[in-house]
Amino acid sequence: MSERSDNVTFHHGDVVRDDRERLLGQRGCVLWFTGLSGSGKSTVSVALQRELHRQGRLVYVLDGDNVRHGLNGDLGFTPEDREENIRRIGEVSALFVDAGAIVLTAFISPYRSDRAKARAKVVDGRFFEVFVDAPLEVCESRDPKGLYKKARAGDIPEFTGISAPYEAPEQPEMVVRTGDTDLDGCVQQLIEQLQERGMLSPPAS
16 A cells, blocks of 8 residues: 655635534444344345435445445455455444445444444444344354355355354444344334434424
């Protein structure tokens, strides 16, 4: 990675986050979904996006697979590349928050230290760690992409939960248990918690 130039200066605009949030009628924040492959991160985040959009919110999902087709297409799955993957998404998420948007990130993000660094990029308590809690056996029974089967066969090295570690959140702001709660129930839980934390004004009529 090339060194950063000393001549780069951060420029602050005349329109600030508070201005954008008043326009949107919401507060910018990150819901950082973390959990094993197959736990339901993407499924829940997409369903939550649909409901928030229906309510008139500006919301966007950053999906782990999608960003590896573009922004992070140069990264693999070594511990170092996983760290850089999350670092970049943390920076992008902070930009979304500054824009006044609600951003939903759906990444395994297996290491607590990397999630803590992403949290540190987002100011004013606008980072909410969402633990998508599903036991390994449940995730493996779903296996929508056949990844666990390949990992068990040794075809995928460094696979989280099998040959690479997953560090579950110790104090997540939100928890959804997709093995016990249906999709609509998970979405409703998250909506209610966003409302309780003052991230949402009354829905647009």
